[in-house]
Amino acid sequence: MALQEERYNFRETEAKWQKAWAERECFKADTDPSKPKYYVLEMFPYPSGRLHMGHVRNYTLGDVVARYKKAKGFNVLHPMGWDAFGLPAENAALERGVHPGTWTRQNIDVMREQFKPLGLSLDWSREIASCEPSYYKHEQKMFLDLVKAGLAYRKESWVNWDPVEHTVLANEQVIDGKGWRSGANVEQRKLNQWFLKITHYADDLLTAIDVLDRWPDKVRLMQRNWIGRSEGARIFWPLVDASGTDRTEPLEVFTTRPDTLFGTSFCAIAAQHPLAAQLAQSDEGLADFIAQCARAGTSTAAVETVEKKGHDTGLRARHPFKPDWLVPVYVANFVLMDYGTGAIFGCPAHDQRDIEFARKYELPVRCVIAPANEDAEAYAETLEAGDEAFTGDGVTINSEFLDGLNVDEAQRRAIEKLEELGRGEGMVQFRLRDWGISRQRYWGCPIPIIHCKDCGPIAVPDKDLPVTLPEDVAFDKPGNPLEHHRTWKNVTCPACGKGALRETDTFDTFFESSWYFARFCSPHLEDKPFDKEEAMKWLPVDQYIGGVEHAILHLLYSRFFMHALSDCGYLDLKEPFDGMFTQGMVCHETYRAADGAWVEPSDVRKDDDKAFRLSDDAPVSVGRSEKMSKSKRNTVDPQRILETYGTDAARLFLLSDSPPDRDLEWTESGIEGAWRYLGRLWRLAVAAQSIPDGALPEKMDPAVLAVVRQVHRALATVGDDIEKFHFNSAVARVRELTNVVANLDRMQDGADAVFRFGIKTVAQLINPFMPHLAEEIWQRLGQKTILADASWPIFDPSMLEEDTMTIAVQVNGRLRGTITMASSTDRGACEAAALALPAVQKQLEGKTPRRVIVVPKKIVNIVAV
RNA sequence: GCGGGUGUGGCGGAACUGGUAGACGCGCCAGACUCAAAAUCUGGUUCCUUCUGGGAGUGGGGGUUCGAUUCCCUCCACCCGCACCA
Numbered sequence: 001m002a003l004q005e006e007r008y009n010f011r012e013t014e015a016k017w018q019k020a021w022a023e024r025e026c027f028k029a030d031t032d033p034s035k036p037k038y039y040v041l042e043m044f045p046y047p048s049g050r051l052h053m054g055h056v057r058n059y060t061l062g063d064v065v066a067r068y069k070k071a072k073g074f075n076v077l078h079p080m081g082w083d084a085f086g087l088p089a090e091n092a093a094l095e096r097g098v099h100p101g102t103w104t105r106q107n108i109d110v111m112r113e114q115f116k117p118l119g120l121s122l123d124w125s126r127e128i129a130s131c132e133p134s135y136y137k138h139e140q141k142m143f144l145d146l147v148k149a150g151l152a153y154r155k156e157s158w159v160n161w162d163p164v165e166h167t168v169l170a171n172e173q174v175i176d177g178k179g180w181r182s183g184a185n186v187e188q189r190k191l192n193q194w195f196l197k198i199t200h201y202a203d204d205l206l207t208a209i210d211v212l213d214r215w216p217d218k219v220r221l222m223q224r225n226w227i228g229r230s231e232g233a234r235i236f237w238p239l240v241d242a243s244g245t246d247r248t249e250p251l252e253v254f255t256t257r258p259d260t261l262f263g264t265s266f267c268a269i270a271a272q273h274p275l276a277a278q279l280a281q282s283d284e285g286l287a288d289f290i291a292q293c294a295r296a297g298t299s300t301a302a303v304e305t306v307e308k309k310g311h312d313t314g315l316r317a318r319h320p321f322k323p324d325w326l327v328p329v330y331v332a333n334f335v336l337m338d339y340g341t342g343a344i345f346g347c348p349a350h351d352q353r354d355i356e357f358a359r360k361y362e363l364p365v366r367c368v369i370a371p372a373n374e375d376a377e378a379y380a381e382t383l384e385a386g387d388e389a390f391t392g393d394g395v396t397i398n399s400e401f402l403d404g405l406n407v408d409e410a411q412r413r414a415i416e417k418l419e420e421l422g423r424g425e426g427m428v429q430f431r432l433r434d435w436g437i438s439r440q441r442y443w444g445c446p447i448p449i450i451h452c453k454d455c456g457p458i459a460v461p462d463k464d465l466p467v468t469l470p471e472d473v474a475f476d477k478p479g480n481p482l483e484h485h486r487t488w489k490n491v492t493c494p495a496c497g498k499g500a501l502r503e504t505d506t507f508d509t510f511f512e513s514s515w516y517f518a519r520f521c522s523p524h525l526e527d528k529p530f531d532k533e534e535a536m537k538w539l540p541v542d543q544y545i546g547g548v549e550h551a552i553l554h555l556l557y558s559r560f561f562m563h564a565l566s567d568c569g570y571l572d573l574k575e576p577f578d579g580m581f582t583q584g585m586v587c588h589e590t591y592r593a594a595d596g597a598w599v600e601p602s603d604v605r606k607d608d609d610k611a612f613r614l615s616d617d618a619p620v621s622v623g624r625s626e627k628m629s630k631s632k633r634n635t636v637d638p639q640r641i642l643e644t645y646g647t648d649a650a651r652l653f654l655l656s657d658s659p660p661d662r663d664l665e666w667t668e669s670g671i672e673g674a675w676r677y678l679g680r681l682w683r684l685a686v687a688a689q690s691i692p693d694g695a696l697p698e699k700m701d702p703a704v705l706a707v708v709r710q711v712h713r714a715l716a717t718v719g720d721d722i723e724k725f726h727f728n729s730a731v732a733r734v735r736e737l738t739n740v741v742a743n744l745d746r747m748q749d750g751a752d753a754v755f756r757f758g759i760k761t762v763a764q765l766i767n768p769f770m771p772h773l774a775e776e777i778w779q780r781l782g783q784k785t786i787l788a789d790a791s792w793p794i795f796d797p798s799m800l801e802e803d804t805m806t807i808a809v810q811v812n813g814r815l816r817g818t819i820t821m822a823s824s825t826d827r828g829a830c831e832a833a834a835l836a837l838p839a840v841q842k843q844l845e846g847k848t849p850r851r852v853i854v855v856p857k858k859i860v861n862i863v864a865v
Numbered sequence: 866g867c868g869g870g871u872g873u874g875g876c877g878g879a880a881c882u883g884g885u886a887g888a889c890g891c892g893c894c895a896g897a898c899u900c901a902a903a904a905u906c907u908g909g910u911u912c913c914u915u916c917u918g919g920g921a922g923u924g925g926g927g928g929u930u931c932g933a934u935u936c937c938c939u940c941c942a943c944c945c946g947c948a949c950c951a
């Protein structure tokens with residue numbers, strides 16, 4: 001019988017099952033109250049208009065979890081939406097004259113169509129787009145509630161200004177002194193801005209990190225560092241004029257080292273400190289110095305190389321413990337206004353910056369801490385002569401009532417004393433600063449505030465919400481189109497009825513992403529952002545998946561938001577993401593022509609070790625693998641891959657090649673390998689199809705029974721691997737099982753039935769990874785249910801027990817052979833069998849073993865010598 | 866500078882609480898089928914070697930142990946985060 005071999009038609013099969021799933025609404029979040037819930041979420045995409053490999057990887061990872069959890073009997077919520085506000089839409093408007101809204105909505109349509117062939121188990125009925133008034137109107141209300149609760153406020157402050165984007169950036173968005181998107185050097189400007197009081201929750205956000213044990217340690221650490229809790233003291237230093245008269249206002253200083261107070265030799269304030277500005281009015285030199293500081297760059301290089309400089313204000317500060325002790329007060333370039341109080345006391349012996357400053361201005365260096373194991377006097381002498389501060393623990397010296405105490409004790413004692421004297425108090429300082437949310441952009445959610453000359457900033461009344469964006473805007477000049485719009489901002493004051501101006505700033509787009517996961521719980525509610533009960537039912541997100549680039553920004557903002565919304569009564573939840581997984585990037589080799597131009601992978605032909613450009617056969621040099629990016633032109637278009645190999649093959653490769661948290665190198669041969677497996681499994685399934693269905697026979701050849709055992713072992717491990725995110729190992733297990741089943745000797749007793757059973761199990765196990773082919777095999781093997789709805793297969797624990805065991809035999813820790821015997825064999829018999837091995841005897845050369853270690857079922861180690 | 870991570874064949878990576886290092890895949894080599902190619906199938910593939918065997922081997926060096934990729938010390942390389950935070 002010469003049948004033409006049928007080839008696996010992924011196009012037909014994938015479309016067929018995607019249709020079937022959609023028709024049956026397999027992935028609609030179920031409401032069956034008897035099942036436990038499981039919320040799987042990948043960070044929602046920005047609708048750039050083109051799907052990239054990173055998306056495919058991200059959503060595939062989530063899909064594995066969603067499908068697996070569904071099979072395990074959970075009510076799975078796995079929604080999708082669009083993080084649709086953002087700058088690229090405005091850039092498109094600028095470059096192509098298309099309205100940002102039109103551009104964005106078109107992109108959403110395009111990307112939705114690109115997502116569909118991936119066969120993701122998404123509940124599309126919950127789709128949301130954050131740029132729609134139906135979404136953002138709720139956040140306008142939220143914002144006004146935050147204002148009422150004192151969690152949002154407006155203040156004039158120095159802000160990070162991106163001169164390219166013409167907008168303000170949050171501290172989190174300034175990387176190395178540059179805008180996170182534009183890369184332009186960020187300038188400092190003083191503007192009126194809205195802030196969210198994330199600092200109110202600094203301690204809560206910090207301590208709750210301990211509970212997030214299903215988050216990557218790296219992310220937890222980054223957040224801890226970002227919040228930056230320091231314990232110390234606030235100290236008041238009475239000030240004395242150059243003329244010798246005491247001023248009324250003392251200088252307030254923050255320190256973490258109150259134990260070093262007796263080593264003080266100066267105080268210093270930031271150039272932006274109000275006192276500096278005040279003094280500069282009558283001190284031209286100081287004014288110059290302040291201007292000079294403002295000009296200095298904030299980039300790494302600038303900060304590293306800049307010399308510690310100061311300007312003596314002429315003021316003197318009284319030491320908190322010894323009022324007659326006066327130290328000079330400087331304005332110094334290394335003191336930051338936005339940390340602590342913007343003022344420090346300098347203790348050169350125990351702070352590296354202070355010693356550099358002291359050397360330059362010839363200020364005293366007084367050692368007050370010496371290492372416990374050193375001769376204090378000699379140590380102090382060396383230290384005071386050198387240029388290196390000592391910052392470690394030790395014993396306090398030259399410090400009156402603090403003498404003899406270690407650093408911890410001395411700090412405690414110093415704070416007690418400050419409090420007794422009313423000269424200061426213990427306090428906790430955070431590095432975290434409030435989140436500035438005003439952006440001078442069009443394509444964002446309008447801030448629902450009206451500015452009235454008489455009444456000040458007034459909330460837009462509920463009945464006037466939402467404040468929607470005007471459609472007729474021009475992008476012909478730099479700056480905010482809302483500001484330039486002729487009529488939009490002209491309104492009447494809701495309080496007094498007089499003419500007033502609308503706030504033209506919009507929210508930072510991280511505002512939208514701070515609560516979208518809650519919106520998914522009741523995505524189409526008109527009057528509320530979400531139903532409290534629904535939100536409480538689904539939240540927290542059980543498994544969140546996204547890139548590590550949001551380790552601080554989005555993940556910290558969202559945590560804060562849930563704390564804040566809970567305090568405003570929206571829900572009762574602290575932490576939004578119970579489990580967090582950060583996936584690695586998708587990388588590809590880079591290619592450059594002789595002239596340095598980047599060459600795309602699709603334009604490269606490889607010949608042995610050499611590579612050439614297809615278009616002109618010019619040699620190209622092969623560079624290291626780097627994150628796929630437009631600039632290096634090393635991207636691979638998912639669309640092309642899906643058309644050539646289908647989504648199952650793409651998914652399988654992405655999942656099997658590297659562990660999900662590591663970077664993955666995309667290779668053509670890798671995807672081809674995955675494709676080959678699909679074909680192979682398909683052929684095996686076709687073969688299995690011709691075997692009649694039925695229970696496994698009683699009588700089986702031992703070799704066949706061993707295969708049944710292997711099946712059960714795979715059943716036991718694959719689920720485990722999936723739960724631990726060891727997807728690459730899970731795939732390896734399934735492929736291993738496939739090999740074992742394929743290699744069955746079909747002539748043996750019971751082999752046919754086991755072969756069929758094996759292939760069916762492979763289909764079930766591989767289902768979360770490549771669901772279309774799995775579904776097809778499932779159907780072909782006569783299953784009436786749909787695999788997407790089927791439950792995860794269970795294994796028979798008795799089948800995991802082997803009746804024989806293979807034990808390694810070592811002589812002096814080196815492998816010399818193995819013995820295979822019945823599992824019930826006792827230690828003595830194992831030892832005897834091991835010693836009987838010819839290879840062992842040869843090694844022993846007639847000597848008697850000194851010792852024999854027998855580890856049951858694992859190893860026999862014979863110690864000779 | 867501070868903090869964190871990683872390091873295993875030609876390549877991506879496996880290896881449970883210390884117990885047969887290299888699962889699974891890519892690549893490569895050989896063979897089968899074919900007029901041929903593709904596809905597919907079978908076998909091999911850590912390195913060295915005087916090859917029915919022996920030796921080395923998980924970044925380098927040292928230690929603990931009968932036994933170390935796994936634990937400890939130390940050094941090196943690369944990657945990431947933060948950075949004048951008082």
